[in-house]
Amino acid sequence: MEAADVEPHCHTDLGQLLATTHGVIRVTTEDNQWLVPPGRALLLPPGVVHAVHSPKETRLRAVLVAPQMCRDFLPACRIIALTTLLQELIDAVARCPADYPVPSPASRMVAVLLDQIALAHSEPLGVPRPSDARLRRVTDALMASPADGRSLSEWQDVAGASSRTLARLFEAEIGMSFSHYRRQVQMQAAVGMLSSGLPVGEVAHALGYSTASAFAFAFRKTLGSPPSRFRDQVEWSDYQSV
Numbered sequence: 001m002e003a004a005d006v007e008p009h010c011h012t013d014l015g016q017l018l019a020t021t022h023g024v025i026r027v028t029t030e031d032n033q034w035l036v037p038p039g040r041a042l043l044l045p046p047g048v049v050h051a052v053h054s055p056k057e058t059r060l061r062a063v064l065v066a067p068q069m070c071r072d073f074l075p076a077c078r079i080i081a082l083t084t085l086l087q088e089l090i091d092a093v094a095r096c097p098a099d100y101p102v103p104s105p106a107s108r109m110v111a112v113l114l115d116q117i118a119l120a121h122s123e124p125l126g127v128p129r130p131s132d133a134r135l136r137r138v139t140d141a142l143m144a145s146p147a148d149g150r151s152l153s154e155w156q157d158v159a160g161a162s163s164r165t166l167a168r169l170f171e172a173e174i175g176m177s178f179s180h181y182r183r184q185v186q187m188q189a190a191v192g193m194l195s196s197g198l199p200v201g202e203v204a205h206a207l208g209y210s211t212a213s214a215f216a217f218a219f220r221k222t223l224g225s226p227p228s229r230f231r232d233q234v235e236w237s238d239y240q241s242v
Contacts, residue, residue, distance in 0.1 A: 006052040015065035016044040017117075019082060019090050023058030024192045027051070032126045033143060034079060035188045036060075037195035037230060040123055041090065042079050046070055061094045068102045069110055080120035089113040124223055127188050128181075130173040134161040142182055146189040147208040152178045187222040190215070194230040203227070 008028075018027065019041035027034040027042055028051045036042045044050060046067070054060070082090070093109055100106035127143065130136050138155045142148060153163040161169070170178050186207045193203045204215030219227045 005054065008049050008051040010047055010049045011044075011064065013046050013067040013070075015046050015070040017061075017063040017065070017090065017113075018042045018044070018052070019061045019063075019087075021059045021061060023055055024195050025052055025054040025058055025060060026192075028053070028129070029077060031129050031131070032077060033129060033188070034077065034126045035192055036079060036125070037191055039082050040079050040125065041082055041086070042077060043117065044077055045075055048077060061090050063090060063093050063110075063113070064098050065110060065114070066100065066102050066107065069107065069114065077126070079123045079125045080117060081123055083116070083120070086113070086116050086120065089116060125188060125191060127185055128174045130169070132169055132173055134159040135166065135169045135173060138166065139181070139185075142185045146182075146186045147206060149208055183218055183222055187219055190219060190227065191223070191230050194227055197231070200227045200231070 018025065018036060020036050020038050022038065024035060024037045027036065027044075029044075029048055034042050041061075080086075089109065089112060093106070093113055096106035096109065100110075128139075130139060137159050141155075141158065151163075152166055155166060156163055159166055167178060170176065170181060174181055176184070190203050190207060193206065194200070198206075200216065201212045204212045207215065209215035209218070216227055219225075
């Protein structure tokens with residue numbers, strides 16, 4: 001299916017899996033912003049309110065998981081890396097009716113899919129969204145402009161709080177320093193740009209890094225893999241759409 005922006009909503013009793021086959025989507029929940037590039041999928045437990053933003057050319061798979069089969073869903077959202085087997089299972093399940101009965105051939109296929117999901121590697125592609133209004137003014141601005149290089153003291157007027165208060169809030173609400181948070185926002189943006197095919201050097205420049213090597217070091221430190229990993233997997237994960 002072709003993607004389109006979806007306003008905040010939730011599936012009260014249903015779990016959901018969102019996987020991109022082409023392009024990148026951003027999913028916003030109350031406490032996180034998630035980026036889903038090709039070769040990854042976002043797992044949404046039942047009842048999680050979320051909005052989806054996707055460029056016009058994006059294509060995705062959406063799989064709903066029946067209430068009886070959500071027992072093994074984790075209570076929190078997470079992004080997983082897709083193996084070839086997972087991609088094929090998602091492809092097959094996406095063709096099944098959304099209201100499949102349990103038990104049925106479709107539900108048994110979903111059960112196999114869930115078994116494979118349990119074995120999948122999680123990817124750190126979520127960025128926390130705080131509840132404090134002062135802090136959210138800063139984090140929302142950074143998400144909108146990841147290359148913004150202002151120091152914490154320069155955000156005081158925007159937030160309506162001192163830099164000391166903001167530093168305390170970052171640690172208390174998000175569990176990381178301001179500089180760590182900004183780097184995480186930048187790396188999420190970088191994944192989106194790399195997945196669209198931009199060269200590493202251009203991505204580094206767009207995010208304000210002086211050299212590609214400095215950017216690559218920060219990328220690996222934050223996400224545990226080199227930037228080339230996301231570019232290398234674009235074509236591999238672009239399986240046929242229906």
